[in-house]
Amino acid sequence: MRVRAGPAAVGAIPLGRFFSQALLCRLSGALAGYLTILLLAAYTAPADLGWFATALAVAMLASAGAGLGQPVAVLRLIHGEGCKTDFEPSLVGASAILSLAGAFSAGIAVAVGGELLTAWRLVSAPPGLLLWTGVAAAGLAALEWSSAVLRAQQRFAEALVPREVFWRIASLAAIVIWLLLGEPVTAVHAVSTIAVMLWLGMIWQWRLLASCLMPGSFMRAAAKCAGLLRSSRDFWITAVSAPLANHLGLIVLGCALSIESAGVFFLLDRTAQLLVFVLTSLGAIATPMMAQLRKAGELERLRVVFMSTSFYSGAAALGLFALLVLFGPSLLAVAAPGHEAAYPLLLLLALGQVVNAATGPAGSLLLVADHERLAMRLGLLFNCAGVLLTGICAIGFGLPGAVLASTAILVARSVVTFACCLQILGLRPLLRMERQL
Template sequence: MIKSSFLRQSIIALVVKTSAAGLSFAMFLALARALPSDAFGQMGFAFSLATLLSVVGSFGQRALVLKYASIHTADGNNAALGGVLMFGYQRILLGGVALCLALAAWVLLTGSNARYLMWAGPLALALSLAEFQAHFLRAYDTMIAALVPRDIIWRLAVIASAGALIWTNSTDASAALALAIMTLSLLFIAAVQLAHQKTMRSLLRAPLPVPDSMARLWHRTSLGLWGVSMVKSAGPNLAVVMLGVILTPAETGPFFSALRVSMVLSLFLMAANMAGASGIARSFAQTDQSGLQHICTSAARAIALPTIAGFILIALLGKPVLRLFGEGFDAAYVPLLILSAGYLISALSGPTALVMETTGHERPYFRILTRITCLFLALMPLAIYVGGITGAAAMLAGNMIATQLLCYRYILRELHIAPGILSRRPHAAAYD
């Protein structure tokens, strides 16, 4: 029963995420067609900034609520369940409002002409709330209720709004208008999602007291989860932010489009992580080395073919796909290939991050991730000055590949398994 339930939810998640990947492409394509090229570059810069700020302002509450809501749901501890929900909402709202005020103050006090950036704060708050609610609902295995509002309905709403701008041939289309549409529609959808969840409303309406020791545990745990999530989010989003600061919006837009197209290749690894997470954790707990190796090899081989096929399609059709976003966007074809190669090598390396996070090696993973990300981000400005968007793509792909290979090496040495497409020979550990 548990196995069939997990399989069903994995299939639902895969279908939703696959649909979301297509809709994400369509959403940014529609916005690119609705906005002038400079405005689209500004929107891409602000969206990446908002995505990064949503991670900063959520203080690790997404992963925290997914972890502890699952635990407290299983043991029937409604006091703790309501407590961790309220704990998360309070910190997300506090952090989100603080970021909104800080960003607005910076724009106003510096006299910046980039007034559209004032929408990055509210959009960050909307993203934080929507993701937090989705993570909480996943604890109940309600994948449809958790994922569909943000991943499907919100994107459809933005596509419809962009379509209206295209149809009316609006001359008022701007980055600020696009960001306002994205923000307000997401806040409305998150509010409707909360209104339809009786359990969440009842837990928030009459929260029960929780021990101080439990609140302190949540605080300590959330700090660690916050650090990992910020470093993970820093690479792609800070690359776009740095480009927006150093180059013009017209140059940032094509890179943002190339990044979004290449991210489609990460879908297959994400699906494998969803399907293999419990099996990897269970095999490790049972010290089933062969079972752990089998799951990793099967996952890597399952995603290898579609990821390679996707890379070939991008190589063949990359230029016309980029032209759909706007005239001259095919200038990002080489960066698109570089970014896609990074995602391809990451996929062939297998679920390295998942293995380290589910086998008690979170801290070594965090150290590897932090050191490599900081190194490549430090080199990013120089790479942009020297190579433009191609230099930025090279740094971002290098960050992905180096992190994956170092994690691969760590797993090979410490766990004696190969998480990639080539399985480890049973006697290989003797030669370490």
């Protein structure tokens, strides 16, 4: 069956009316986050940038585990139908309890454990860094869950402004003010600022959900947590494995080479990730929509949403890649003076992101289309292989080896996941990826 992806196809689905909101939120958030990284690269020591990158990687890993799979599970629970105000029968309350419990547990574990390791000199991190990393991880986990609920209700602006825009712009403004006052900025200052802004965004977003979290009977909602946690196991494993290749790989790189090398890799990788902001914008809209279409059995419209998202994401990434080819050396000269020789590595990472964007929200489709077991196995396979390969190549070939390994794993994972999605959508009936895995 032929599926066309283009303006006419997008006009046939309610995708376009939310796209401008998501695009504006993602673009402004991405630019604010990237400007923060550029300021830290310009006004802090190379080791501070490396510690900042490592702290963010730890926070992302901890928040993924702390979520207990609930950001995806809640999308499956609601399916875009709107959150019921009755707390007891909807299971949204039980999901909220799990999310908060996971967020606080992970935050305390990272903060207390990290500071103890630092005090015992088992970790050479600056004092206070891992404390604030735990605070940031807890806020990010809770914010991710509330954002998923609002997206499932198709309240995209309310979901994305606190999650993507507010804490990034507020953190950037705080760091700029700090620099204007003539004060030195360290990794601890930057991470603590981000942690505070994440919590402010989380409190704001959870207040938006007060109407669907009315605790009429907390005990009855809590009794559903065990069953919901069991049914969310595959989502949880997938969420934990997803950041392994990128974030754990960065930590491994810092251990294998140096903390300064981790900072350089972080700067190059975040520059390359600017190419996928259209994918993340469309994905924020398409994921709950695909869940709703899957539930309604509208396979043809599901195909259109997925293929249109892939088409536009890939086209936008290719155009941005062309700009990076032209202006990449100048960008590195400003962002990372002394590292202009890393330009080929930047192009390699960017090429991997072009492939990632062209395959669209393939991972999200697997999760919302009742193929979470396949998504879990693919995630474990490629992300664990990515960490191992990155570590080996970093030790053997330095930073170029780590970049090559990271790009190879990203491309392989994107292509295989996309091929599985084509089979699920009935576009490649000869593929038997799911049966083999």
